[in-house]
Amino acid sequence: xxxxxxxxxxxxxxxxxxxxxxxxxxxxxxxxxxxxxxxxxxxxxxxxxxxxxxxxxxxxxxxxxxxxxxxxxxxxxxxxxxxxxxxxxxxxxxxxxxxxxxxxxxxxxxxxxxxxxxxxxxxxxxxxxxxxxxxxxxxxxxxxxxxxxxxxxxxxxxxxxxxxxxxxxxxxxxxxxxx
Amino acid sequence: xxxxxxxxxxxxxxxxxxxxxxxxxxxxxxxxxxxxxxxxxxxxxxxxxxxxxxxxxxxxxxxxxxxxxxxxxxxxxxxxxxxxxxxxxxxxxxxxxxxxxxxxxxxxxxxxxxxxxxxxxxxxxxxxxxxxxxxxxxxxxxxxxxxxxxxxxxxxxxxxxxxxxxxxxxxxxxxxxxxxxxxxxxxxxxxxxxxxxxxxxxxxxxxxxxxxxxxxxxxxxxxxxxxxxxxxxxxxxxxxxxxxxxxxxxxxxxxxxxxxxxxxxxxxxxxxxxxxxxxxxxxxxxxxxxxxxxxxxxxxxxxxxxxxxxxxxxxxxxxxxxxxxxxxxxxxxxxxxxxxxxxxxxxxxxxxxxxxxxxxxxxxxxxxxxxxxxxxxxxxxxxxxxxxxxxxxxxxxxxxxxxxxxxxxxxxxxxxxxxxxxxxxxxxxxxxxxxxxxxxxxxxxxxxxxxxxxxxxxxxxxxxxxxxxxxxxxxxxxxxxxxxxxxxxxxxxxxxxxxxxxxxxxxxxxxxxxxxxxxxxxxxxxxxxxxxxxxxxxxxxxxxxxxxxxxxxxxxxxxxxxxxxxxxxxxxxxxxxxxxxxxxxxxxxxxxxxxxxxxxxxxxxxxxxxxxxxxxxxxxxxxxxxxxxxxxxxxxxxxxxxxxxxxxxxxxxxxxxxxxxxxxxxxxxxxxxxxxxxxxxxxxxxxxxxxxxxxxxxxxxxxxxxxxxxxxxxxxxxxxxxxxxxxxxxxxxxxxxxxxxxxxxxxxxxxxxxxxxxxxxxxxxxxxxxxxxxxxxxxxxxxx
Numbered sequence: 001x002x003x004x005x006x007x008x009x010x011x012x013x014x015x016x017x018x019x020x021x022x023x024x025x026x027x028x029x030x031x032x033x034x035x036x037x038x039x040x041x042x043x044x045x046x047x048x049x050x051x052x053x054x055x056x057x058x059x060x061x062x063x064x065x066x067x068x069x070x071x072x073x074x075x076x077x078x079x080x081x082x083x084x085x086x087x088x089x090x091x092x093x094x095x096x097x098x099x100x101x102x103x104x105x106x107x108x109x110x111x112x113x114x115x116x117x118x119x120x121x122x123x124x125x126x127x128x129x130x131x132x133x134x135x136x137x138x139x140x141x142x143x144x145x146x147x148x149x150x151x152x153x154x155x156x157x158x159x160x161x162x163x164x165x166x167x168x169x170x171x172x173x174x175x176x177x178x179x
Numbered sequence: 180x181x182x183x184x185x186x187x188x189x190x191x192x193x194x195x196x197x198x199x200x201x202x203x204x205x206x207x208x209x210x211x212x213x214x215x216x217x218x219x220x221x222x223x224x225x226x227x228x229x230x231x232x233x234x235x236x237x238x239x240x241x242x243x244x245x246x247x248x249x250x251x252x253x254x255x256x257x258x259x260x261x262x263x264x265x266x267x268x269x270x271x272x273x274x275x276x277x278x279x280x281x282x283x284x285x286x287x288x289x290x291x292x293x294x295x296x297x298x299x300x301x302x303x304x305x306x307x308x309x310x311x312x313x314x315x316x317x318x319x320x321x322x323x324x325x326x327x328x329x330x331x332x333x334x335x336x337x338x339x340x341x342x343x344x345x346x347x348x349x350x351x352x353x354x355x356x357x358x359x360x361x362x363x364x365x366x367x368x369x370x371x372x373x374x375x376x377x378x379x380x381x382x383x384x385x386x387x388x389x390x391x392x393x394x395x396x397x398x399x400x401x402x403x404x405x406x407x408x409x410x411x412x413x414x415x416x417x418x419x420x421x422x423x424x425x426x427x428x429x430x431x432x433x434x435x436x437x438x439x440x441x442x443x444x445x446x447x448x449x450x451x452x453x454x455x456x457x458x459x460x461x462x463x464x465x466x467x468x469x470x471x472x473x474x475x476x477x478x479x480x481x482x483x484x485x486x487x488x489x490x491x492x493x494x495x496x497x498x499x500x501x502x503x504x505x506x507x508x509x510x511x512x513x514x515x516x517x518x519x520x521x522x523x524x525x526x527x528x529x530x531x532x533x534x535x536x537x538x539x540x541x542x543x544x545x546x547x548x549x550x551x552x553x554x555x556x557x558x559x560x561x562x563x564x565x566x567x568x569x570x571x572x573x574x575x576x577x578x579x580x581x582x583x584x585x586x587x588x589x590x591x592x593x594x595x596x597x598x599x600x601x602x603x604x605x606x607x608x609x610x611x612x613x614x615x616x617x618x619x620x621x622x623x624x625x626x627x628x629x630x631x632x633x634x635x636x637x638x639x640x641x642x643x644x645x646x647x648x649x650x651x652x653x654x655x656x657x658x659x660x661x662x663x664x665x666x667x668x669x670x671x672x673x674x675x676x677x678x679x680x681x682x683x684x685x686x687x688x689x690x691x692x693x694x695x696x697x698x699x700x701x702x703x704x705x706x707x708x709x710x711x712x713x714x715x716x717x718x719x720x721x722x723x724x725x726x727x728x729x730x731x732x733x734x735x736x737x738x739x740x741x742x743x744x745x746x747x748x749x750x751x752x753x754x755x756x757x758x759x760x761x762x763x764x765x766x767x768x769x770x771x772x773x774x775x776x777x778x779x780x781x782x783x784x785x786x787x788x789x790x791x792x793x794x795x796x797x798x799x800x801x802x803x804x805x806x807x808x809x810x811x812x813x814x815x816x817x818x819x820x821x822x823x824x825x826x827x828x829x830x831x832x833x834x835x836x837x838x839x840x841x842x843x844x845x846x847x848x849x850x851x852x853x854x855x856x857x858x859x860x861x862x863x864x865x866x867x868x869x870x871x872x873x874x875x876x877x878x879x880x881x882x883x884x885x886x887x888x889x890x891x892x893x894x895x896x897x898x899x900x901x902x903x904x905x906x907x908x909x910x911x912x913x914x915x916x917x918x919x920x921x922x923x924x925x926x927x928x929x930x931x932x933x934x935x936x937x938x939x940x941x942x943x944x945x946x947x948x949x950x951x952x953x954x955x956x957x958x959x960x961x962x963x
Contacts, residue, residue: 010595010634015250017263044870076873079909091908093878095829095868099244099836124697125600127870130829134246137274140264 004160008125008150017136019146019158025170027157028119028145029177032067035117035143037108040064041097044074046122051168056122059171061086066178069119070109072097077122094123098131102138114141120155121147129154147171215335220782223333224348227355227377233784234373234817236952237791240844241816241835241865243372245278248832252277255362270362279371280360282809282833286375287357289810290382292494293758294349295517296429297389299493301342303431303550304396310340316394317402320668323772326765326779327387331380333781339396342388352381379813380783386811387761394665397434399463399755404671404745406664406753409462411470411728412656413480421565422450422485423557424509426477426500427492428757430460432514435554436490437465449561454480455495456721456756462662463755470660472729473694473722474804475627479646481507483653484572487565488537490557493517494757495693495805501544506573510537510560511544514553522546530555538563574647575640577615583639584611593641596634598827599624599697603631603641610648618648623699626802660728661739663720663755667766669773671746675716676774680793682892684748685899686883687716689763690723692800692808695827700726702872703801707751708738709876713899714748715883720760723801724753760811764818767794783817784953791819791862792847792950795883795896798822799875803831812866821862821882823875828868835865839917847886849948853957856948858886859917873907880904886950890923898926901933916940920947 005021032038046056057080064071075091100106132154135144146152149167151160222229250263260268267273314336316324325336336342356378359365400406425433440446451468453461458470471480474495484507493515501520504511513520525533525545530552536542537560547553584607593603606617631641678684688710690703703726711717719727728737742751754762771789772779798815800808803824812822839860846855862882869875880900904912915936921944925933
């Protein structure tokens, strides 16, 4: 395994099933387009991470708007969305949304049924890999994509460990690919 | 007392033709002597299945959500087995079973540690004070001296000797639980989870008997709301004196050090300092002792070179303590058989010979399993070593930091090893530019594990760099902590029982556990202060109680100087060390027993049902790290008390989460009629990890909501929940309609905005039941 697709925290060795590295951002655009019912899940760090001229929240909003994605965010950063005029955000703690995603009977926020693709962004690294591990094992029909800048082995797809510049470029490319 | 040995002989010394006997005790058999008028409940000394029905009720509502550390099981030679997804291992176990089994193992380790601690302590205290030494945790103020033990075991312990019988039960149960984790035993994850609850319950009994034994025998504060204040912080130590540092949880050696100093007129000439729970307990023994800080202060204090002798007992002690002590030329004295540290056993040697070996450096440390002798050696060694060591420290000079920065390979292995992902490389680069500020700024969030150092390919002492950069702040670490008061008085329970159960005191929030914080200990203090100001009852123990102390307001006062230590609205109550957590569970139990007059004796299920439905208590273990913390939490779960952990708590690999969107999960019996009544998601979760302090605070307020709240109480609780939600999240909660049962529940100042939400959600009025999950508690069936 290349260093880029090794777990960011050195000791987090997952096991036989590891995330496919997103070597081309168009993969993400294609996954979203192909998905019947995708969802974007945003952690509280999105409001802390400076990216471009704003924060990660600005990219998340553009991504959500480009693909028409429903957005679930950590309740503590809902205000960041709303003050940017993006009001269709649902505030829900991470463990709650993750728990619902393991329930095959859950009809989702819109009543259309269980989601088949969940994109994750803005999480503490260890929080992300634990939640993604839960979903890997207990929500097997769900594909998960980690869009943070560090390799998340428990996702179905993850960026490898990349610099912030590369990360920004990749997010731009995904947004562009969805537009 | 309920149990008595039928034959009990103690021989001090006897000489005969066949030899010489000393300190011989013989006990044969036992009889039960009934002195407690209260009728026994259905489950005295419950086995691992006796409370299974209750557990399954809880687990039906609060389902496990597992987050495996890895995909594999590697516990037997069939393995490694890949359990990914729906695969099963060679033994047939699936991932849910494996994860719950690991949780059970963790809780067994935790419970074993507390029970073993209790065993050691009680054996020691019986030897010193006698089997008949009375249990007294609060004089006339505490009639229910051992609520957890009474509840679980159905006995009323009166003497130290009585606690031995309890220990026998705990050790039996623990063995059964551990047996269930063997390959080819339990297969159902829910049964594993039920056993997790059982481990937690017996853990709480172990905690209780350990603490009531030491309170009774060692004269700790006896349920004193105004227990004395002690010094805490790295800056409180008088460097000019010889310094003894005690680390761990089991206080006899530390107490003996105090005694030895007193007896020999040396007290005041030697500093007795402590880390972790032994520190709590030595200040309970003598408030002039000083607390350095929580567990994560170990390396920073050791490397500061202030300690002249390090005395360790058990639990939470770094496994490289000997190496670290060697760096500062401080001898180490190990005092527990569970932590021998590879040292020679000098227990039978003369104290002066051991001292000679330690002072000369012939031996770096000694294992001394006799606390009194360990104390004598520690004091004598400290007095002789201190002038030689001259506070030799293992912290680098600034020039070393700059040199290290110059050699740094910028590989980021330090950050990739760091629990909190701290930007160490970047901070080091700033040092090369001439500023240590960036390194110093890492100090507060550093948990002191030193994994960065282990990871560094060129062995830079990175943790020491951080500590050195922040050295000025260390000297300013001077705070006050109210020493652990122990139990809650019965009269305090009588005073607050009604307002808690009716909801007028909005909740009891217990900050407990270790110091593996995501963003430093100040967050715990900020949460505690917030809820004390809101007139919740704030309770604290262990490292969390220390973190609350290590915080100052604008006037330079610590929370314990600002808020009273009384168990009442607006109090911040430090109960003491880890084992004192039993008093928090005990307070909840006593509310049911003393205030509500529910039968306590061996009546676990009914009391837990009462607490779940009526006592708005929440545990917060913001930095929970250990298996002990897992066991403590699981004891609270079975008792119906939800627990919130910080983000690192996700690594316990399992949450217990309710689903507020499933109304069918939230029905109880109305004990008045037998009808099933919707109560809303109260409390919503049993074990929950919050990502941030703000999320935790909102959840604390929400998890204090209980089905039994009166309209006035519910209104008060909702006002806190809504206020915190709006303050931190910027909008109205979207679930408020689930908690409003009648219009009278709505906080008057928020009436318009709440009613707007209710209208949007199509809210309908509900009745307020006399709630229970137990059909047997229904007084009259519907239609009768």
